Amino acid sequence: MRRIYHLGKTLLAALAMMLPATAWAAGEKATNIVVVADTRRVTGILKYFSNLYNTDVVMSAIWSVVLTVAIGCFLGFLMDFIMERTGLDLKSRKIIEH
Amino acid sequence: MDAAWLYMYMPIAGVKIFWPGLVLIGYSVGVIGGFFGMGGAWMVTPGLNILGFPMAFAIGTDIAHIAGKSMISTIRHSKFGNVDYKLGLIMVLGTMAGIEIGAQMIMWLERLGQVGPVVRWVYVGFLMLIAIMVFSDYAKARQKKKMGAEAGEKGVEGFTWYKTLHKINIPPMMHFKTSGIYCSMWLPISVSFLTGILAGFLGIGGGLLRMPALIYFIGTPTHVAVGTDLFEVMISGLYGAFTYTLKGRIELVAVFVMLTGAAIGAQIGTVATKYAKGYGIRLAFGTAVLCCMISIILKQFKYETPAAVLILSTIGLICIYIMTIMFKGAANELREKKEREAMAARA
Numbered sequence: 001m002r003r004i005y006h007l008g009k010t011l012l013a014a015l016a017m018m019l020p021a022t023a024w025a026a027g028e029k030a031t032n033i034v035v036v037a038d039t040r041r042v043t044g045i046l047k048y049f050s051n052l053y054n055t056d057v058v059m060s061a062i063w064s065v066v067l068t069v070a071i072g073c074f075l076g077f078l079m080d081f082i083m084e085r086t087g088l089d090l091k092s093r094k095i096i097e098h
Numbered sequence: 099m100d101a102a103w104l105y106m107y108m109p110i111a112g113v114k115i116f117w118p119g120l121v122l123i124g125y126s127v128g129v130i131g132g133f134f135g136m137g138g139a140w141m142v143t144p145g146l147n148i149l150g151f152p153m154a155f156a157i158g159t160d161i162a163h164i165a166g167k168s169m170i171s172t173i174r175h176s177k178f179g180n181v182d183y184k185l186g187l188i189m190v191l192g193t194m195a196g197i198e199i200g201a202q203m204i205m206w207l208e209r210l211g212q213v214g215p216v217v218r219w220v221y222v223g224f225l226m227l228i229a230i231m232v233f234s235d236y237a238k239a240r241q242k243k244k245m246g247a248e249a250g251e252k253g254v255e256g257f258t259w260y261k262t263l264h265k266i267n268i269p270p271m272m273h274f275k276t277s278g279i280y281c282s283m284w285l286p287i288s289v290s291f292l293t294g295i296l297a298g299f300l301g302i303g304g305g306l307l308r309m310p311a312l313i314y315f316i317g318t319p320t321h322v323a324v325g326t327d328l329f330e331v332m333i334s335g336l337y338g339a340f341t342y343t344l345k346g347r348i349e350l351v352a353v354f355v356m357l358t359g360a361a362i363g364a365q366i367g368t369v370a371t372k373y374a375k376g377y378g379i380r381l382a383f384g385t386a387v388l389c390c391m392i393s394i395i396l397k398q399f400k401y402e403t404p405a406a407v408l409i410l411s412t413i414g415l416i417c418i419y420i421m422t423i424m425f426k427g428a429a430n431e432l433r434e435k436k437e438r439e440a441m442a443a444r445a
Contacts, residue, residue: 035346037109046351050109053346061343064350065336068162071354072169072332075361080173083365087435088428093178093321093372 108349111155117355119149124163124356126417128363132171133370133420134383135324136305137164137331140390141413142356144406151349158347159356164303165335166353167360168328174368180325182276182318188283189290189326190333193304196294197334203299218398221300225391228310231257232384235314236377253376260317277318277326289315290330303338305331306387313380320376370420373427386416 037050053060083090105114123145127138139160146156175181207216238256247254260279268282293311297304305327312323342348371379389412396405 035110038112039109041107042109046109049350053110053343057344057346061340064162064343064348065340067350068166068336068339068353069169071357072166073173075166075357076170076173076364079170079361079365080177083174083369086428087432088369089431090174090369090372091177093180 106351106355108151108155108351110346111151111349113150113152115149115151115352119145120352120355121359123149124167124359125363126359126413127163127356128167128170128360128365129367129370129417129420130363130386130413131164131167131305131328131331131360132174132364132367133324133374133379134305134367134386135171135309135327135331137161137168137303137335138305139164139303140306140393141409144393144409145413146352148406148410151352154347155349158342158345159349159352161303161335161338161342162348162350162353163356163360165332165339166357167364168332168335170357170361171328171364171368172325172332174365175325175328175371178321178325178368178372179276180321180371181329182274182322182326183329184272185274185277185286185316185318186326186329188272189286189308190330192287192290193294193297193308193330193334196291196296197298197304200295200298200300203295215398217300218394221302222391222394222398224296224300224307225387225394228306229384229388229391231310231314232380232387236381236384239377257314259314263315264317274318277316277322279317281316286316303331303334306390309383320379321371324371324379366424367420370424370427373430374423378423382416382419386412 037053039047039050039054042050049060049063052063080090104116104118106117106120107114123142126145127142130141131138139157142160142163143153143156146159147153151159172181204217235256239254242256243254263285264279264281266282266285268284270283271280272283273280289311290308293304293307296307308330309323309327312318312327313320318326339348343350389408393405393408393412396402396408
């Protein structure tokens with residue numbers, strides 16, 4: 001199991017290196033310095049994730065994606081629940097171009 | 099009064115950020131992105147930079163936020179039937195391959211030391227082309243309408259390039275029910291591949307290019323183009339979130355704070371599409387593209403402050419425009435609903 005995890009991590013890291021590093025770089029190019037999270041000024045869950053970022057960056061990247069999806073879905077469905085109570089018809093619309 | 103509680107420490111970027119500013123950025127981009135069907139990196143990145151994020155962090159944080167925000171908007175658009183998932187998934191293939199080639203071209207230019215100016219001017223050129231295309235399409239449609247042209251399924255249209263492209267008969271032919279089009283599978287793949295190359299080359303998400311491409315070259319109705327594009331932005335945004343965390347350029351705390359604002363903004367922007375006419379969305383989009391182009395030109399000539407002012411005022415004005423559409427439309431709908439119910443009760 002551990003070997004599979006490490007193999008997966010290596011493959012993901014290799015993929016990220018090979019695929020476009022510049023695909024989103026609209027602004028200035030990022031410098032090649034290693035950025036370390038300052039864990040002295042944070043507590044609780046923030047400290048946990050900052051530590052994780054410092055020690056296992058691949059796991060931290062996976063968590064970034066998972067948490068973004070989870071929070072996106074949670075907020076999306078929560079707002080959907082609230083909007084449905086406004087009385088507006090949110091399931092149909094007419095497509096009018098002019 | 100101590101205002102320290104209004105500032106939040108970002109452990110990776112190592113800076114203290116005014117968090118209500120993050121909520122406001124998230125909200126504005128939620129409104130605009132939900133209405134136009136794009137990520138809106140051109141709005142978020144300068145905003146984050148002004149709040150105090152170093153540029154590299156602004157780009158990475160922006161990408162993860164865009165993924166989450168597009169997810170919220172896609173959920174809402176999906177309920178309206180504005181997302182053509184089949185078309186979106188096929189286009190993802192072309193987009194990913196295209197982005198890879200575009201990025202390779204950037205690396206080649208980087209080796210020549212020409213990357214900065216070339217990319218900026220190509221970007222300006224394409225934004226100008228998009229703005230010209232949108233405005234002349236509108237002018238042509240109006241002219242046709244005045245001359246009494248017969249309205250098709252989508253009303254009187256200006257440019258109908260997609261009709262010519264639909265005649266390409268290379269199998270497999272596919273029916274995209276939500277968009278109401280029947281064409282060769284290779285058409286959306288080619289269009290997304292080309293817009294992907296450009297997105298990779300320009301270093302943007304691509305919503306700005308894909309939205310008009312979906313309308314003019316593939317023939318999707320404006321509302322479906324908005325929803326389908328957001329679905330694609332969501333997928334590419336998640337990929338971006340992964341790679342940028344590996345590079346240590348994402349501040350996840352800021353992403354989540356921005357998403358709280360985006361959740362409300364995205365509802366307003368998305369629901370506003372219900373009350374807006376397709377050409378209204380196109381014209382507002384053209385105006386946004388034009389302002390974005392001018393701000394890049396200003397940046398190129400080192401007028402950083404006027405560029406930021408222009409972008410921020412564009413965001414503010416477009417937000418007000420969209421919110422007006424949404425609230426007016428919603429108020430009308432609720433009034434009509436009440437009247438109907440009152441009439442039914444009387445009967």
